[in-house]
Amino acid sequence: QITLKESGPTLVKPTQTLTLTCTFSGFSLNTAGLGVGWIRQPPGKALEWLALIYWDDDKRYSPSLKSRLSITKDTSKNQVVLTMTNVDPVDTGTYFCVHSTVTGTLSFDYWGQGSLVTVSS
């Protein structure tokens, strides 16, 4: 059974760096073809894809946010960490961790429950 859970601060001040951790179970990021990513959703608004890291450490970023994002993995801990620098109130939203495969659905087939982050002074 695949599960993912997001953790991190609920409140961040503008210009600070946001660090979110996704802890997952039911699979290993050492397995060829697997990936873990991040998708966010501002309150009442649409989903926005942010970043994804694959088993081979290949990393993909949203072109519009690439300069502010960093995604890393710790396979020994079954964790993926997303870092976003210089946050702004527009970065407020629910951040979802997702599972993806290049050998399966080529989409986001498992989702975490989401972590609400508010950016405010």
Place this chain on the structure above:
Amino acid sequence: QSALTQPASVSGSPGQSITISCTGTSSDVGFYNLVSWYQQYPGEAPKLIIYEVNKRPSGVSDRFSGSKSGNTASLTISGLQAEDEADYYCCSHAGDTTFFWVFGGGTKLTVL
């Protein structure tokens, strides 16, 4: 990158069929057969209901179907039920050498 274009809302009566469109460009929807659709209830995480344009994950009702023509993908829900009332998002692979994903703006489905 620009978000894919979806109608803000659609509605239908129980038993009817509805279609939600998702319009992109020749760099995303038109180029890749990697369009997926997600269903989201208020306060919940999205759920994958269609992948690779027209494939259904195990457990998803066959009332949900997907298709694509040119730069536009579509999600059709047949035999509309009250439980189908939710937000629906399309998503597509995009880019060339540096691929990424792009979502649509979402469509609110109301079952009358």
